[in-house]
Each structure stands twice: as structure tokens, then as C-alpha cells.
Amino acid sequence: MGNCIRSAFKxxxxxxRVEKNIVLLLVGLDNAGKTxxxxxxxxxxxxxxxxxxxxRTVSLKYKxxxxxxxxxxxxxxxxxxxxxxxxxxxxxxxxxxxxxxSRLTENRVILGELISHENISGKPLLLLANxxxxxxxxxxxDLVENLDxxxxxxxxxxxxxxETCSCFYPVSKxxxxxxGIINGYKWLLDTVLKNYTFLNSRIKExxxxxGAAKKSADSNLDTISNYSTHSDPFKPIHxxxxxxxxxxxxxxxxxxxxxxxxxxxxLFNYTNKTAPLALGYQMSVxxxxxxxxxxxxxxxxxxxxxxxxxxxxxPRKLDLKENGSRSKRDRPYTAPQSFxxxxxxxxxxxxxxxxxT
Amino acid sequence: MIRYLWSLVCYFFRPxxxxxxxxxxxxxxxxxxxxxxxxxxxxxxxxxxxxRHSRDATIKKLLIxxxxxxxxxxxxxxxxxxxxxxxxxxxxxxxxxxxxxxPDFAKSFGKCIELIWGYRQLCVECxxxxxxxxxxxxxxxxxxxxxLWDSLNPDEILTSRVSKxxxxxxxxxxxxxxxxxxxxxxxxxxxxxxxxxxxxxxxxVLLHSLHPRYGYPFAIVGINLTSMALRLLRDGSAKxxxxxxxxxxxxxxxxxxxxxxxxxxxxxxxxxxxxxxMMEFSSVQERFESNIRxxxxxxxxxxxxxxxxxxx
Numbered sequence: 001m002g003n004c005i006r007s008a009f010k011x012x013x014x015x016x017r018v019e020k021n022i023v024l025l026l027v028g029l030d031n032a033g034k035t036x037x038x039x040x041x042x043x044x045x046x047x048x049x050x051x052x053x054x055x056r057t058v059s060l061k062y063k064x065x066x067x068x069x070x071x072x073x074x075x076x077x078x079x080x081x082x083x084x085x086x087x088x089x090x091x092x093x094x095x096x097x098x099x100x101x102s103r104l105t106e107n108r109v110i111l112g113e114l115i116s117h118e119n120i121s122g123k124p125l126l127l128l129a130n131x132x133x134x135x136x137x138x139x140x141x142d143l144v145e146n147l148d149x150x151x152x153x154x155x156x157x158x159x160x161x162x163e164t165c166s167c168f169y170p171v172s173k174x175x176x177x178x179x180g181i182i183n184g185y186k187w188l189l190d191t192v193l194k195n196y197t198f199l200n201s202r203i204k205e206x207x208x209x210x211g212a213a214k215k216s217a218d219s220n221l222d223t224i225s226n227y228s229t230h231s232d233p234f235k236p237i238h239x240x241x242x243x244x245x246x247x248x249x250x251x252x253x254x255x256x257x258x259x260x261x262x263x264x265x266x267l268f269n270y271t272n273k274t275a276p277l278a279l280g281y282q283m284s285v286x287x288x289x290x291x292x293x294x295x296x297x298x299x300x301x302x303x304x305x306x307x308x309x310x311x312x313x314x315p316r317k318l319d320l321k322e323n324g325s326r327s328k329r330d331r332p333y334t335a336p337q338s339f340x341x342x343x344x345x346x347x348x349x350x351x352x353x354x355x356x357t
Numbered sequence: 358m359i360r361y362l363w364s365l366v367c368y369f370f371r372p373x374x375x376x377x378x379x380x381x382x383x384x385x386x387x388x389x390x391x392x393x394x395x396x397x398x399x400x401x402x403x404x405x406x407x408x409r410h411s412r413d414a415t416i417k418k419l420l421i422x423x424x425x426x427x428x429x430x431x432x433x434x435x436x437x438x439x440x441x442x443x444x445x446x447x448x449x450x451x452x453x454x455x456x457x458x459x460p461d462f463a464k465s466f467g468k469c470i471e472l473i474w475g476y477r478q479l480c481v482e483c484x485x486x487x488x489x490x491x492x493x494x495x496x497x498x499x500x501x502x503x504x505l506w507d508s509l510n511p512d513e514i515l516t517s518r519v520s521k522x523x524x525x526x527x528x529x530x531x532x533x534x535x536x537x538x539x540x541x542x543x544x545x546x547x548x549x550x551x552x553x554x555x556x557x558x559x560x561x562v563l564l565h566s567l568h569p570r571y572g573y574p575f576a577i578v579g580i581n582l583t584s585m586a587l588r589l590l591r592d593g594s595a596k597x598x599x600x601x602x603x604x605x606x607x608x609x610x611x612x613x614x615x616x617x618x619x620x621x622x623x624x625x626x627x628x629x630x631x632x633x634x635m636m637e638f639s640s641v642q643e644r645f646e647s648n649i650r651x652x653x654x655x656x657x658x659x660x661x662x663x664x665x666x667x668x669x
Contacts, residue, residue, distance in 0.1 A: 030529040031538070048487075050539040050584050051529055051577050054638035073635070075529035077574055081634050 028095035030074035121156035491537035527574030550613035618660035
């Protein structure tokens with residue numbers, strides 16, 4: 001009898017548990033300490049972590065909810081893929097290396113883009129100022145000021161909390177230092193839970209619209225973000241030409257498609273998410289100017305990537321057998337080159353601090 | 358449960374079986390292994406197993422002694438002969454083997470000992486190297502880094518120490534120093550060895566890594582593969598390869614070679630699996646690792662780099 005009741009209770013509880021899943025996204029620049037922070041959250045003491053390639057998921061439990069954390073790699077090559085995960089998450093953890101002052105500008109740009117993404121705005125954000133154990137690490141007040149969080153977070157209505165933390169510590173101080181991570185984590189989950197119904201319905205909605213958009217729009221976003229599709233060398237040239245034509249007009253097409261749903265401003269933000277920013281990139285004085293030029297920055301990225309390929313795929317260096325036929329041109333693939341030329345005609349070359357060469 | 362019972366049965370009946378075989382063949386177990394198993398991994402693994410299960414006090418003491426010196430990395434080319442002779446003498450005496458009647462035994466047994474404890478020493482050496490973090494202030498480390506650049510890109514001159522060019526070979530930022538976290542100097546020396554010893558292969562792999570669609574960051578993947586190679590080395594899966602490929606005492610070069618084979622195989626695997634983007638790295642790597650483990654489980658496995666690639 002008792003067993004019967006107990007099993008019935010268990011079933012009930014299990015049913016309830018399965019219902020609520022929380023998904024969190026852990027991002028930040030490379031070498032910010034994301035993986036170690038996640039190890040601390042999960043209660044793992046491993047101190048030797050590798051640069052994360054791609055991503056890692058960790059499943060945890062909080063009260064009676066399943067928490068899943070995506071730990072994304074922070075290298076510039078991977079940042080272009082981050083937006084694919086934005087629509088599935090309930091909350092965000094952004095880790096900043098507080099001791100590396102030289103990268104604060106980069107952080108500001110990346111974080112600004114992240115928050116103003118249409119799938120992120122309004123979701124709770126936990127900002128961790130990591131590496132407080134190192135000399136010269138700035139505290140949370142300086143960080144807030146430097147990253148201009150208050151304005152962006154208010155504009156996008158992201159509930160935000162900033163915590164200082166460190167993953168390395170002398171044994172005696174361990175509790176004080178990691179407290180930041182744990183407190184912040186708890187706050188984030190509680191905030192997510194307060195707004196759970198709203199956030200969850202949004203996620204479901206986005207999944208739906210994403211599916212529909214993919215079918216209709218033939219994923220125009222991808223063609224911009226994955227510059228690779230244009231320069232795939234194993235395609236016949238006529239295909240590439242077609243591809244090129246569609247891609248040059250893709251921005252326009254896309255704006256027409258989604259004008260109804262979101263404002264143009266948001267749209268430009270969205271396309272920009274997909275490209276990693278140049279290091280020396282300075283945020284322009286007024287936000288509106290940034291929005292206007294953002295599309296162009298994306299194109300610049302495309303261009304610079306192509307140029308990188310040029311230098312490396314240079315046939316003279318490769319000593320390939322078919323050297324003779326290719327060596328006349330300075331790059332092996334025609335299509336991306338013309339694509340690139342088209343772009344350079346359109347882009348504003350006099351933009352401050354953005355021209356890579 | 359069944360396994361536990363089986364190990365109990367083995368524990369009690371092993372001496373009986375051994376005694377019986379000893380009486381019928383007039384040889385001890387070590388001899389039977391040395392004559393019966395083919396040289397390389399099968400023999401060394403069997404010898405290791407036999408020695409570890411031995412209940413003879415002298416043999417146990419001998420093992421502790423060998424473990425001790427290999428943990429301190431005291432087996433070198435100079436001391437090696439001395440150690441081996443001592444070990445062989447002890448075993449011949451305890452097992453009452455007549456060296457005149459069995460001249461081959463000492464030779465092949467010595468080889469096995471060399472491999473087994475060389476491997477153990479190799480693990481310790483790699484761990485030591487891994488523990489050294491990359492230090493930008495240390496001129497030796499900086500020189501190593503420059504060497505890596507020069508051997509990977511002999512035609513291109515590095516414009517400055519902190520440069521965007523590092524991203525061409527797959528580092529995360531403009532300064533590679535932080536990317537060696539976790540694997541330290543071991544990751545760097547692995548990459549240097551690969552770039553220097555197999556310049557043709559590395560060129561091909563680097564070219565693949567720059568593939569516009571299926572490309573991957575070369576250096577970061579390299580460091581992740583160092584971690585994988587070290588994992589295989591530590592849990593003993595790499596034994597088959599190291600035992601089979603080493604002719605003499607396994608040194609750090611054996612590990613480097615193992616790494617190069619892994620890198621080359623991974624490159625092929627990655628290109629073959631045609632991933633959509635970098636996010637699939639962890640799943641691809643998992644599949645790759647289980648493939649490699651399955652290959653290494655067969656005792657005759659030895660990885661070789663395709664030499665013909667170098668001549669293309």
C-alpha cells in the first residue's frame with residue numbers, strides 16, 4: 001500500500017519536473033574564463049581547461065527544474081554562429097575578463113550587439129567580471145561604466161545583474177571568491193522562473209517562426225554569415241555566379257520579407273550579429289550612426305575574410321601541380337572575387353577604424 | 358557481478374593452471390609468452406599482465422623498484438642497459454631459467470621491460486611538459502613559438518609578435534599565449550614536431566583547415582588533440598601503438614609521432630564528416646575518439662603517416 005502511494009507520488013513529481021526546462025547561454029570573448037565558470041557552477045574542480053572548440057553542454061538541476069547550459073566557444077571564428085542559439089535560451093551569462101583592459105572595447109561592441117539582438121532583448125542577463133584574482137582587474141562599477149551596460153540594458157529591457165568573481169583562489173578565500181558566481185547563478189534562475197511563462201512562450205514562438213522563415217526565405221542570413229558558401233571551390237562556376245547574384249541582393253530581399261514583423265533597425269542588428277568584429281573597431285558616438293553602418297561592417301568582414309583566403313590559398317606557395325593554369329590570376333576562384341568587387345564598389349571605404357588593410 | 362566472480366575464480370585457479378603448464382612445458386609463464394606471442398604489443402601487454410599478477414615477493418619488489426625509477430624519469434639511454442641487466446638477472450634467478458639453454462628469452466624479455474616502463478616514464482614526461490604553462494616572458498618559450506610560425510609558414514614573415522596573422526594558423530586571437538592554457542608547452546611542442554617532421558603533411562592539413570566551408574582553427578584543434586592524445590596515453594589505450602611502433606625505449610618523440618598520426622587521421626575524419634559549422638566539433642571529436650579507441654583495442658594496431666603524401 002505504502003509502496004503504491006509512494007510510486008504514485010513519484011510519478012506525479014516526475015511529470016511536474018519534466019515540464020520545466022531552463023536553457024542558459026554562456027558567452028564571452030575567448031579566454032574570458034567561461035568554461036571554468038561553468039565548472040564552478042557545476043561543482044567541478046578541474047582547473048585545466050582547453051580553449052573550447054565549438055560548444056559544450058552541461059545539464060544541471062535547480063530546485064525541481066532541469067537547467068541546461070550551453071557553453072559556447074569565444075573565438076572570433078565561432079562568434080558568427082552564436083545567434084543560432086539565441087532563440088532557444090531563457091537567460092544569458094556573459095563573462096568578461098576584468099583584468100584585460102585592452103579588450104573592453106571589443107567586449108562593449110560584442111555585448112551591445114548581443115543584447116540588442118531581437119531574440120535576446122528582454123531576457124535576463126548575468127554579467128560576470130571574472131579574474132578578480134589578477135592584479136589590475138577592474139571592479140563591477142568600472143565595468144558597468146566601461147561597457148555602458150546601463151543604457152543598453154534599459155533600452156532593451158534586459159534585467160541585468162553584475163557580479164565579480166574569480167575561479168582561482170587561495171584555499172582560505174574560496175568561498176568569498178566563488179560566491180559571486182553562485183549568487184549570480186541563483187539570481188538568474190530565479191528571474192527566469194519569475195517570467196518563465198512569458199519567456200517560454202517566446203521561445204516556442206521563435207522556434208515556430210524560425211521554421212517558417214527557413215522554408216520561405218531560403219536562409220538569407222546564412223548566406224551572409226557563412227561567407228564560405230560563396231567561396232566553396234568545389235562548385236561549378238555558373239552556380240557560384242547565381243549564388244553571387246542572389247547574395248548581393250539578399251539584404252534587400254530580406255528587408256522586404258521581414259519588414260512587417262520587425263523594424264528595419266532590428267533587422268540590421270540581426271545581420272550584423274553574424275560577423276565577428278574587427279579588433280580596432282570603435283563604437284561610434286551615436287547609436288543611430290552605428291545602426292546605419294552596421295550592414296556595411298558585415299560586408300567588410302566578408303571582404304576581409306576573402307582576402308585572408310587569398311593570402312593563404314595563393315597557388316604559388318602551395319606548389320600544386322596545376323600551378324600553371326592558376327598562377328595567372330591572383331586568386332583561384334572567380335566568383336568570390338567578383339562578389340568582393342561588387343561589394344567594394346558599394347561599401348563606404350572611409351569609415352573610421354574599420355578598413356582592415 | 359559475474360565479472361567479479363570470474364576474477365575470484367581466476368585468482369584461485371591461476372596458480373594451479375600455471376603449475377600444471379610449468380610441469381608439462383618445463384617453462385615458466387614469462388617464457389611461454391616470449392616464445393608464443395608475436396613481438397610488439399601482444400607480447401609486451403601479456404608480459405605486463407603476467408608480471409602485475411605475480412605473487413612472488415622478489416618480482417613484486419622488482420616492480421616497485423621499476424615503477425619508482427620510471428616515475429622519477431631515471432631510465433635514460435645511459436642507465437638503461439644497467440637497469441635491464443639487473444632486472445633480467447633477477448628474473449632468471451627467481452624463475453630458475455638457464456640463460457645458456459634459453460638465450461633468446463633474455464633478449465625479448467628485456468625488450469618488453471624496456472617498452473613497458475618506457476611507456477610509464479613517457480606518461481610522466483608528458484605530464485611534466487603539460488604542467489609548464491606558456492610564459493610570454495620566457496625567451497625559450499617565445500623562441501619555440503617563432504619556430505612554430507617559421508615551420509608552418511616559411512614564406513610569410515610575421516609582422517610582429519602580436520599580430521592578426523596568428524589567426525591564419527588557427528589561434529583564437531592576436532596573441533597565441535593564452536591559447537596554450539590547459540596543455541602548456543606540450544601542446545606547442547606537439548605542433549612544432551608535426552610542422553617540422555612532416556612538412557608536406559602539415560601543409561596539406563593546414564590547407565584543409567582553411568577550407569572555406571569545412572575549415573577549422575588549426576592550432577586550437579591541435580591543442581584539443583594534444584589533450585585527446587594525452588588522455589589516450591594516460592588510460593593506457595595508446596599502449597598498442599607505442600609498443601608496436603617503438604624499436605627502443607619510447608621517448609617523447611614516440612608521443613609526438615602518435616599525435617601527428619592522430620592529427621592527420623582527425624583531419625581526414627573531419628573532412629569526411631562534412632560538418633555544418635564549428636559547433637559540431639565536440640560531437641565529431643567524440644566519434645573520432647571512439648573510433649580511435651576501437652582501433653587501438655586490437656593489439657596489432659600501429660598508426661603510420663602516409664609517406665606518399667609528403668611527395669605530392
